[in-house]
Amino acid sequence: MVPGAALAVAAASRAFGGVYAVRDVDLALAPGELRGVIGPNGAGKSTLFALIGGQLRADAGTVSLDGRRIDRLPADRRARLGVGVVFQAARVFPGMTALENVMVGAHGTTGAGFLAAALRLPAHRREERLIRDRALECLARTGLADWAGRPAEALPLGQQRALQLARALCGQPRLLLLDEPASGLRAAERERLAGLLAELRRAGTTMLLVEHDVAFVMRLADRVTVLDLGRVIAEGTPAEVRADPVVVDAYLGAGSPA
Numbered sequence: 001m002v003p004g005a006a007l008a009v010a011a012a013s014r015a016f017g018g019v020y021a022v023r024d025v026d027l028a029l030a031p032g033e034l035r036g037v038i039g040p041n042g043a044g045k046s047t048l049f050a051l052i053g054g055q056l057r058a059d060a061g062t063v064s065l066d067g068r069r070i071d072r073l074p075a076d077r078r079a080r081l082g083v084g085v086v087f088q089a090a091r092v093f094p095g096m097t098a099l100e101n102v103m104v105g106a107h108g109t110t111g112a113g114f115l116a117a118a119l120r121l122p123a124h125r126r127e128e129r130l131i132r133d134r135a136l137e138c139l140a141r142t143g144l145a146d147w148a149g150r151p152a153e154a155l156p157l158g159q160q161r162a163l164q165l166a167r168a169l170c171g172q173p174r175l176l177l178l179d180e181p182a183s184g185l186r187a188a189e190r191e192r193l194a195g196l197l198a199e200l201r202r203a204g205t206t207m208l209l210v211e212h213d214v215a216f217v218m219r220l221a222d223r224v225t226v227l228d229l230g231r232v233i234a235e236g237t238p239a240e241v242r243a244d245p246v247v248v249d250a251y252l253g254a255g256s257p258a
Contacts, residue, residue: 005064006031006206007052007175012061012071014047021047023230025061029175032204034197036221036238038214040250043227045210046088049179052208053085054078065175084173088180090160092152098163099148102135105170131170138166141199143192158189165196176200176207182216194220218242226250 009027013020022044029035039045050056052063054075063071070078079085084105093101139145142162147155152163161181168176178197182190197220200207211217217224218238226234226241228250234241241247 004031005029006033006066007208008062008064008067009048009052010062010064012048012051012058012063014051014056014059020230022051022058022227025227025230025232027225027232029206029208031206032201033222034201034207034209034220036217036224037208037210037227038212038217038224038241039227042229044230045227046179047230048227049177049208049210053083053177079171082172082174084168084171084176086161086164086168086176086178086181088183090157090164092155092160092163094151094153096152097149098144098152098155098159099132099135099139101152101163102138102166102170103131105138105167106131106134107171134172135166135170138169141169141196142166143189158185161185162189162193165193169200174206176205177210178207179210180212181209182211182213190216 005028007027007029009025012022012025014022025044025048027035037045037048047056051058051071054070054073054077058071061071062069065078065081065083068081070081070083073081093104136145136148139148142165144159144162144166147159152160155163161184165181182193185193194216197207197209201220209217209221221238223236224238224241225232226247233250234244234247236244
């Protein structure tokens with residue numbers, strides 16, 4: 001556990017069939033930091049992401065959020081504590097509108113209770129209006145205001161990916177985990193995403209960005225962690241990582257534009 005860290009991962013390990021996907025990984029994010037995680041295919045990025053988000057449990061090590069251990073909590077409990085997750089694959093709730101999909105993201109922040117909801121008491125109706133307004137704001141921030149009333153499954157892939165981000169933001173996360181959020185996006189969509197992440201960073205949102213696009217990470221991240229074969233091989237500012245010969249050998253390559 002690292003004092004003052006918004007997210008602290010200590011000696012985290014996870015093996016599959018005796019082969020380590022992540023081994024003895026330490027990671028500490030300061031409040032409001034945007035940390036990039038890069039590495040070649042098979043480096044352990046997605047496994048580390050899942051260990052933090054709660055989709056997988058570590059075989060060893062700890063994960064702490066603002067000084068509280070969360071590594072034994074299921075994903076839904078972590079979400080209620082403020083861990084927002086944007087997965088690589090687009091995940092939407094079919095049969096619901098884009099607006100309704102985003103409103104689901106606020107389930108962990110509701111306080112009116114089941115009875116108030118069942119009886120449609122004023123406290124529940126007031127809270128529902130607030131969540132709807134928040135969801136509309138999140139749709140607008142992600143460029144989806146015009147899609148609010150459309151079925152979520154009818155949205156193009158790029159919009160479905162943006163919808164996931166809007167849903168995560170609706171939960172007002174303390175920690176936002178993003179797994180390959182720029183994958184499959186067109187140039188204009190990528191620029192909109194980059195602008196939104198920069199805006200969230202300025203607003204103080206702590207973010208962990210796992211991304212195969214090195215240039216995208218380098219332009220946004222405060223610091224970058226590099227994984228290879230499940231271990232951290234480098235960590236530092238984008239400039240430091242870009243110049244690290246170990247990183248060049250393991251991942252970037254001498255001819256990389258990054």
